[in-house]
Amino acid sequence: MDTSRIQLAHGGGGQLTAELIRDVILPALGGGQDPHALADAAVLETGGGRLAFTTDMYVVQPLEFPGGDIGKLAVCGTINDLAVCGAKPLALSMGLVLQEGLEIDLLQRVLDSAGRQARQAGIRVVTGDTKVVERSALDGIIVNTSGVGLIGADVRLGFDRIQSGDRVVLSGPLGEHGLAVMSQRKGLSFTADLVSDCAPLHELVSDLLDELGENLRFMRDPTRSGLAAVLADIAESRGVDIEIEESAIPAHRTARSAAEMLGLDLLQVANEGKLVAVVAEGAARRAVDVMRRHAIGSRAAVIGTIGPAGESPIVELATAAGGRRIVQMPYGEELPRIC
Amino acid sequence: MTTGCTDICEKIHASALRLARDMGGVQIMEVCGTHTMAIARGGLRTILQPADIRLVSGPGCPVCVTDQSYIDRAVGLARNRPDIIVATYGDMVRVPGRQGSLSEARAVGARVEVVYSIQQALDLARQHADHEVVFLGVGFETTAPGTALAVRDARQEGLRNFSVLTAHKWVLPAMNALLAGGDVKIDAFLCPGHVSVILGYGAYDQIVRDYGRPCVVAGFDPQQVLLGVLEILDELSAGEPRAMTVYPSVSREGNARAREVLDEVFEIVDAPWRALGVIPASGMALRDEWAEFDAERRFDLPAEESYEMPGCRCGDVICGRLHPSECPLFARRCTVRDPVGPCMVSSEGACAAAFKYEMPARKR
Numbered sequence: 001m002d003t004s005r006i007q008l009a010h011g012g013g014g015q016l017t018a019e020l021i022r023d024v025i026l027p028a029l030g031g032g033q034d035p036h037a038l039a040d041a042a043v044l045e046t047g048g049g050r051l052a053f054t055t056d057m058y059v060v061q062p063l064e065f066p067g068g069d070i071g072k073l074a075v076c077g078t079i080n081d082l083a084v085c086g087a088k089p090l091a092l093s094m095g096l097v098l099q100e101g102l103e104i105d106l107l108q109r110v111l112d113s114a115g116r117q118a119r120q121a122g123i124r125v126v127t128g129d130t131k132v133v134e135r136s137a138l139d140g141i142i143v144n145t146s147g148v149g150l151i152g153a154d155v156r157l158g159f160d161r162i163q164s165g166d167r168v169v170l171s172g173p174l175g176e177h178g179l180a181v182m183s184q185r186k187g188l189s190f191t192a193d194l195v196s197d198c199a200p201l202h203e204l205v206s207d208l209l210d211e212l213g214e215n216l217r218f219m220r221d222p223t224r225s226g227l228a229a230v231l232a233d234i235a236e237s238r239g240v241d242i243e244i245e246e247s248a249i250p251a252h253r254t255a256r257s258a259a260e261m262l263g264l265d266l267l268q269v270a271n272e273g274k275l276v277a278v279v280a281e282g283a284a285r286r287a288v289d290v291m292r293r294h295a296i297g298s299r300a301a302v303i304g305t306i307g308p309a310g311e312s313p314i315v316e317l318a319t320a321a322g323g324r325r326i327v328q329m330p331y332g333e334e335l336p337r338i339c
Numbered sequence: 340m341t342t343g344c345t346d347i348c349e350k351i352h353a354s355a356l357r358l359a360r361d362m363g364g365v366q367i368m369e370v371c372g373t374h375t376m377a378i379a380r381g382g383l384r385t386i387l388q389p390a391d392i393r394l395v396s397g398p399g400c401p402v403c404v405t406d407q408s409y410i411d412r413a414v415g416l417a418r419n420r421p422d423i424i425v426a427t428y429g430d431m432v433r434v435p436g437r438q439g440s441l442s443e444a445r446a447v448g449a450r451v452e453v454v455y456s457i458q459q460a461l462d463l464a465r466q467h468a469d470h471e472v473v474f475l476g477v478g479f480e481t482t483a484p485g486t487a488l489a490v491r492d493a494r495q496e497g498l499r500n501f502s503v504l505t506a507h508k509w510v511l512p513a514m515n516a517l518l519a520g521g522d523v524k525i526d527a528f529l530c531p532g533h534v535s536v537i538l539g540y541g542a543y544d545q546i547v548r549d550y551g552r553p554c555v556v557a558g559f560d561p562q563q564v565l566l567g568v569l570e571i572l573d574e575l576s577a578g579e580p581r582a583m584t585v586y587p588s589v590s591r592e593g594n595a596r597a598r599e600v601l602d603e604v605f606e607i608v609d610a611p612w613r614a615l616g617v618i619p620a621s622g623m624a625l626r627d628e629w630a631e632f633d634a635e636r637r638f639d640l641p642a643e644e645s646y647e648m649p650g651c652r653c654g655d656v657i658c659g660r661l662h663p664s665e666c667p668l669f670a671r672r673c674t675v676r677d678p679v680g681p682c683m684v685s686s687e688g689a690c691a692a693a694f695k696y697e698m699p700a701r702k703r
Contacts, residue, residue, distance in 0.1 A: 265380065312699075314698075316698070317382070319382040320381075320561070321348075321381040321382065321562065321565065322348055322382075323385040323386045324385045325380065325696040325697065326695075326696060328695060331674075331675045
């Protein structure tokens, strides 16, 4: 029997399942070898208050890419979904669907990476589940992570708090996650220095919440469909025009040329460790300073302004060439699996 | 605004003021899908229109110039032959034909694979020895050499299940056809960067000689396009049209080696273009020596008739007669999500560019 690969029986709930949990999953994610460390349900103390709850599926191909892997991506993605709604992440769950025949070494690497990321972020993975499916049903691994977090009593964020004159702040260069994954898949050689920006945002967000208070209106992480989707969503939901300055948007030179080569609009490319924040006009400088105290926010910049309310709001980009164009929600082109 | 662009724009405006007086505005045609996108993404029309310079898209988007009969043939192959895998660049997949699009064919079980290079199509043939792999050879002088090399590789390797349904085209005959037609105002051509790497800018001497129009090759970022426009205005002002390049990667001679490969594999034939009809000596067909790789002969495909989708004005758009927003279907029945014609389907199409990036009329 080949013990280096996942078999259907690993998902059967019997001895092999128990061994997989004991030898591979718990050491990576849980506390030592205690079989109860990842129970079917976890009990968490919250001390009251508002709870944020999120869930996400991860299907990225390849499973490992420059700057990350599906495990790190899942942990960061879920932390970030909690953070941008103003919650302090409490705990995560991790569900795995594995392809029969998957190398256990690869699974181990991905889980170690997920565990390392969670420990670094100070957040525990408290429950999970594992299933195995036939070779023909899946190529690799699907990860589901859910997360819960607590929202402070004084935190008030949302579309409805955005006002004309507010500023749009971006925490760093655009497009690195999506382009790192895509260029690896398409074998673009000149993008060797492009790595995924996959990173947890909760510490940066926590500082923003502390220091900006009421002046922080809204946050979102520009993942799939990128900055364009976030801005289009704000414009539509709040009914306001938004004006963005292309030359103010931070971007890696290689990311710009890779996007051009692949025929993509950098504003529509996915990120996984970036934050878009809408802040009061007078607090914009402060927001940038707070972000820049963190390594992941070192290139933070004010990139635009919330305009007046209108009937059919648009997001308008003042281009680096000196022209003007609109920015829209992408229409779901055939994009590869990047998250 | 980047400093480079500011300087160029100031010069363009100064030059255009004089020209507007003498010529009543300048209309420049680009014949390159990448230019179409750079112009739209850079918002360049909003810079140039106030100076009475109009940029129009010509027959430069490979999917857009492809005749409907070709789409029908490709869809027919995919639908009717379960033993065939159709390998294609992504933009072709959603172009609707009489039997629907390749994407719709795929939804009912046809094998249609999107590839990023023809090498991936060869890989498909290697992996699926029990299937016939047909690559849709669409595009100009830029993609055709890749097709020619792949066909040579296939022979050398003894790949017996690979063929090409070719609709490759030469761009110059279409530029000539538009000028000869005379119903579209074209004061100058902004010539394509990639195509010109192969052709060399010397190839446009003939247009300068026969029609007295400047032909300026430019690269792909907004600054390059603006530089090209400035050069065109300078030539028009001086009354000295020239074929030249502002894009340093393009030489007068072009890439003779690539043209030799094209000549080895393809012969020059009359070819049908959307809206322009059959243009003499504008197409590339596999030579008889390479017939075994010609899907048309291999599968004995019947001739399909040429037509336009009802109401679709893509033909007028690629001839520069109509701006996309002037088409009655634009942004109403025809959108990026649910396109009627190829100019809205293709990621390099003039209608898709206008739909995605151009300012709505009320804000212009």
